[in-house]
Each structure stands twice: as C-alpha cells, then as structure tokens.
Amino acid sequence: FGKLFAALTASVILATPVFAAGKTYQVATDASYAPFESMNDKKEVVGFDVDVLKAVAAKGGFDVKFINTPWEGIFATLSTGDRDIVSSAVTITDERKQSMDFSEPYFEAKQMIAVSGSSKVTRFTDLKNLKVAVQTGTTGDEVVQKLQGKTSPNIKRFESTPLAIQELLSGGVDAVVADNGVVINYVANNKGAKLKVVDDSSFAKEYYGYAVKKGNKDLLTKINAGIKAIKADGTYDKIYKKYFGN
Numbered sequence: 001f002g003k004l005f006a007a008l009t010a011s012v013i014l015a016t017p018v019f020a021a022g023k024t025y026q027v028a029t030d031a032s033y034a035p036f037e038s039m040n041d042k043k044e045v046v047g048f049d050v051d052v053l054k055a056v057a058a059k060g061g062f063d064v065k066f067i068n069t070p071w072e073g074i075f076a077t078l079s080t081g082d083r084d085i086v087s088s089a090v091t092i093t094d095e096r097k098q099s100m101d102f103s104e105p106y107f108e109a110k111q112m113i114a115v116s117g118s119s120k121v122t123r124f125t126d127l128k129n130l131k132v133a134v135q136t137g138t139t140g141d142e143v144v145q146k147l148q149g150k151t152s153p154n155i156k157r158f159e160s161t162p163l164a165i166q167e168l169l170s171g172g173v174d175a176v177v178a179d180n181g182v183v184i185n186y187v188a189n190n191k192g193a194k195l196k197v198v199d200d201s202s203f204a205k206e207y208y209g210y211a212v213k214k215g216n217k218d219l220l221t222k223i224n225a226g227i228k229a230i231k232a233d234g235t236y237d238k239i240y241k242k243y244f245g246n
C-alpha cells in the first residue's frame with residue numbers, strides 16, 4: 001500500500017504543474033502569407049501572427065502549436081475539432097461570425113492591389129474589366145466579386161496568395177488583390193519582379209481576429225485576456241515594431 005500511495009502521490013505532484021501550465025491548443029494557419037505566417041528553412045511556422053499568439057497564450061495561461069493548414073477548409077477544422085484556433089490573418093466578417101466565434105481584433109488591415117510596374121491601373125475601379133487573381137474565399141476575393149460580379153470570368157482564384165502573385169508575374173492576370181501587409185511585403189522583397197502597389201481609399205478597414213469553434217467561450221475568454229494583457233504591457237507594440245517598423 002505504501003508503494004502504491006507513493007506512486008500515486010508522485011504522479012499527482014508530477015501531473016499538477018503540467019496541468020497548471022495550461023492546455024496546448026492546435027492552431028491552424030495557412031503559412032504562405034508573410035509577414036503574418038510563413039515557413040522558415042527549418043519548416044517552422046514564423047511571423048507576426050505567431051509571435052502575437054504565442055505572447056497572448058503566455059498571458060492567457062495556455063500553449064499553442066501551429067500547424068500549417070490549407071486555407072481552403074481552414075475554418076472547417078474548427079467544427080470538426082481538428083484545430084482549436086485559426087490564426088491566419090483572418091478578417092472578422094459578419095458572414096464568418098455566423099459559423100464561428102472571433103476574439104477581440106488584434107490587427108487593422110485593408111485590401112491593396114499589386115500590378116506590374118508598367119500597368120496603367122491607378123485605382124480599384126480600373127480593375128472592373130481586367131483579369132484579377134485572388135486567394136479563394138478571402139476578403140480580397142469578396143471585394144473583387146463586388147466590383148465585377150460574383151460570376152465574373154475575369155476573377156482567377158488560387159488556393160494561396162503566392163500562387164495568385166505567380167499568375168501576375170507570368171502575365172496571366174493584370175492584378176492581384178490581397179491584404180495590404182502581404183502585398184507591400186511581397187513587392188518590397190521582390191524588387192526584381194518589377195511590381196508596384198496601388199492603394200485605393202475606397203477599401204474598407206478590416207480587423208484580424210482569432211477564430212474558434214462557435215460556443216468555445218472558455219478559450220475565447222483566455223485569448224481575449226491575453227490580447228488585453230499584451231496590449232497593456234507593451235509586448236504587442238514590440239512585436240508590431242519588429243515586423244512593421246515605427
């Protein structure tokens with residue numbers, strides 16, 4: 001009995017700190033969206049979203065494991081239970097809110113246009129009758145649908161944003177519409193590609209949030225507490241500066 005008791009006590013003592021360190025949540029991210037999420041040489045997911053969510057988790061009392069997950073079907077991984085959080089530069093939209101819950105916003109963004117350096121496009125409405133590449137089901141896809149109509153044959157959809165940009169580089173389309181941070185990052189880091197960025201004041205503000213399965217209040221509470229804490233203590237600003245300067 002003494003031995004059994006000792007073994008039980010030991011396992012309780014061992015188990016307690018593990019439990020207190022918090023649960024590990026599986027995080028879905030489409031890691032082809034630098035500087036928010038991408039794969040480094042060691043096949044690790046890195047980027048602004050990773051740094052922010054890790055800091056949020058540290059404050060919220062939980063752990064996160066990032067898993068590169070295709071964008072198409074990324075939200076379905078929440079309802080199936082394969083993933084607990086989608087952290088993928090996800091814009092909070094009313095439509096998405098119907099099938100999942102969102103944290104408080106953690107980043108402000110908007111759409112932006114990439115065209116070849118010699119393009120005559122100067123504003124979004126110039127794309128009305130031009131060929132535009134987007135990542136399927138993104139807010140970029142949505143704004144182009146609004147301009148050209150849902151069934152427009154000039155919208156070319158790709159499963160990732162790099163593939164959409166590839167299509168622009170090879171001359172298959174006249175423009176790409178995607179989130180500003182990603183467009184600016186690509187054009188700045190690929191000078192040889194001779195692309196330019198076209199901004200347009202008509203694009204609405206978008207806010208990134210973390211998506212969880214509808215009704216997962218427990219996790220949302222922890223995430224929101226973490227977001228609040230890293231904004232209050234300067235951690236968020238530090239990470240922001242690391243990726244976007246000033």
Ligand code: ARG
Pocket residue numbers: 029030031032033037071088089090091092135137138139140161179
């Ligand atoms: N913010 C846009 C949206 O939510 C694009 C996000 C794409 N994210 C990614 N990692 N590919 O629709």
